Amino acid sequence: MTPTQISQIAFYFFAGLAVLGAILTVTVRNVVHSAIFLITSLLATAGIFLTLGAQFVFAVQIILYVGGIMVLFIFVIMLVNLDVALHQLQFNRQGWVAGLLALVLASQLGFAIWFARGEGSLDIPAGRTGALSPQNVEQFGLALFEKYALPFEIASVLLLVALIGAVVMTKKRV
Amino acid sequence: MSALLEFLKTYMWPLIFALVIVGVLPLLAGYVVLMERKVMADMQARLGPMRVGPHGLLQPIADALKLLIKEDIIPENADKLVFWFAPVISVTAAMLAYSALAIGPFFQIAELNIGLLFIVAVSSMGIFGIILGGWASNSHYSLLGALRSTAQMISYETAAGLALVGGVLLAGTLSTQKIVQAQQGGTWFVFVAPIGFFLYLVASIAETNRAPFDLPEAESELVAGYMTEYSGFRWAVYFLAEYANMIVVASIATTLFLGGWLRPFGSIAALDFLDFFPPLCFLGVAGYCFYRTPKQPEPIQSGVMALFGGLCLLLAAAMALPFVPAFAASKAGVHGAFWFLLKVSLYIYSFMWIRFTFPRFRFDQLMKLGWYFMIPLSIVNVLGLGVYKVLRQLQWSRWPAFLLTTGGTLLVAIWLVWLAQRKVAVPGPVGDMTEAEG
Incomplete structure (x- = not known):
């Protein structure tokens, strides 16, 4: 097995896992199980990042989404009375809207695949596999602070505003 | 088949190391438990486990066997699949962390x-x-x-992560190998960032749920916390995860702050005699084992004691290997592993020391310490280390830069403590549990 083959196997494994996890997230009745499948899906996405050589994004995906957001999700879910949720309607009666959206998305994807056919662009880019790029974090940091400094700062300020807003809104006057 | 062989050839050493770690870690965790019981006994003027094996040396194996053959109880209305899977997640996460740690x-x-x-x-x-x-x-x-x-x-x-950021800032890299190399020839980062090390020490105790931050398992309030309903093998897996996590945080601290596998004073040639310490250490332990062998009460205990002595002799021989000219290249690896594990053990020992010294925090005190002291201070610490790095680049010499930044951070710490003391009633996260603080 060459490294390319290994990373191809890894890609299909993670991709399948991500799709499976996403489907199970919405179809399973128990909310905690849903959360577990969502975690699976997020972890599989992190794995795909890794096969693409984006190590930094892989680590950040796990730290933020899995280690941060999902922990808070489960934290809240655990306090909810699950029996009530079990007797509620699981799906809204808006299937046709969702179906329409899915159709649009599918046609977009099909369009992209049709136009890219024969160019091999759907393969995993060669040279990115196996050996992980050694300077990933450095490149990421430089890009963020040199080329994209302004968008980065704007996003930071936005996040800070959200943070302070959340604190102000939840704070009780004692 | 040849493809498989090719694969094995490429990844032979990583696979062997992974097997070694998965095999050795449970044993190591068991012996950390024994060490903990012995240290606790020593601090409380007792002997600790003495029955199984000489001086209780086989106690971890007996404990493991007992846990393996215990009845496995699953509560009636438990979610069986999740109940079964949860300890596995814990132990997998703990073991996976070792894949990036450099022991040499x-x-x-x-x-x-x-x-x-x-x-x-x-x-x-x-x-x-x-x-x-839970x-x-x-x-x-459990919930x-x-x-x-x-x-918790x-x-x-957050505090632990920010404390690590301080160390990473000094090293200029995230790779464990390069972090240690950055400390080679210079000073260990604990001497550059003592406050960062202190913050990581406290945060890592809290993260591994150990006393004085062991509220999740506070037996007087919660029986055994999230592990209450677990028994037998599953409980043992949780226990393994907890101790493996302890070894992980100790290894991180060792890598980042204590110079990883480097020998103490590696840059001072006059102290090169410290290279003889690893073999002599094991030789001493082996000698003590043989000295105690005839004094054991049972012949089988004498046998086991002699066995342990022999094991130590073997290790001493392995540590002496780099002094043979033909194997001189193995020095960094063999002695590196020794120094690394020695530092990890000392870090874990300090964990135990703290555990048997301080009383448990109350939950609101714990939260207050975390949010009002640790996190602000760790942010200031990162700023301070950034300033240190800039000052060093501006050709300041080491001491003024160090004193300025560490002194500044320390002043902020004192200010934070003063702030917490001054407020009589701080609205804590637990609402009505807050009261006047001394």
């Missing part, structure tokens, strides 16, 4: 560019084992323990 310049499963970030990411997943285990048990004690544990781990993970 050679002994490492994967040299990652994002090494430290990978370890932090993976070990942050261990919390799911605790939450899901939830799946369908018991109030409360899991909730407390989550709140989230709060202190």
Whole structure:
């Protein structure tokens, strides 16, 4: 097995896992199980990042989404009375809207695949596999602070505003 | 078939290291438990376990056997699949973290560019084992323990992460190999960033749920926290995860702050005689074992004691290997592993020391310490170390830069303490539990 083959196997494994996890997230009745499948899906996405050589994004995906957001999700879910949720309607009666959206998305994807056919662009880019790029974090940091400094700062300020807003809104006057 | 052989050839050493770690870690965790019991006994003027094997040396094996053959109880209304799976998550996360830790310049499963970030990411997943285990048990004690544990781990993970950022800032890299290399020839980062090390020490105790921050398992309030409903083998897996996590945080601290596998005073030639310490240390232990052998009460105990002496002799021989000219190249690897494990043991010993010295915090005190002291101070610490780095680049010499930045951070720490003392009634996160602080 060459490294390319290994990373191809890894890609299909993670991709399948991500799709499976996403489907199970919405179809399973128990909310905690849903959360577990969502975690699976997020972890599989992190794995795909890794096969693409984006190590930094892989680590950040796990730290933020899995280690941060999902922990808070489960934290809240655990306090909810699950029996009530079990007797509620699981799906809204808006299937046709969702179906329409899915159709649009599918046609977009099909369009992209049709136009890219024969160019091999759907393969995993060669040279990115196996050996992980050694300077990933450095490149990421430089890009963020040199080329994209302004968008980065704007996003930071936005996040800070959200943070302070959340604190102000939840704070009780004692 | 040849493809498989090719694969094995390429990844032979990582696979061997992975097998070694998976095999040795449970044993090591067992012996850390024995060490903990012995240290506790010593501090309380007792003897500790003495029955199984000479001086209780076989106690971990007996404990493991007992746990393996115990009845496995699953509560009636438990979510069986999650209940079964939760301890596995914990132990997997703990073990996965080892794949990026460098025990020597050679002994490492994967040299990652994002090494430290990978370890932090993976070990942050261990919390799911605790939450899901507590939830799946369908018991109030378990759920409360899991909730407390989550709140505590989230709060202190921030402080621990920021303390690590300080060290990473000094090293200029996330790779565990390069972090250690950055400390080679210079000073260990604990001497540059003592406050960062202190913050990591406290945060890592809180993250591993150990006393004085062991509220998730406070037996007087919550029986055993999230593990209440677990017994037998599953409980043992949780226990293994806890101790493996302890070894992980100790290894991180060793890598980042204590110079990893480097010998103390590696840059001072006059202290090169310290190279003789590893073999002599094991030789001394072996000698003591043989000295105690005839004094054991039972012949079988004498036999085991002699066996342990022989084992130590073997290790001493391995440590002496680099002095043979033909194997001189093995010095960094063999002695590196020794120094690394010695530092890890000392760090864990300090964990135990703290555990048997301080009383347990109350939950609101714990949260207050985390949010009002640890996190602000760790942010200031990162700023201070950034300033240190800039000053060093501006050709300041080491001492003024160090004193200025560390002194500044210390002043902020004192200010934070003063602030907490001044406020008589601080609205804590637990609402009505707050009261006047001394």
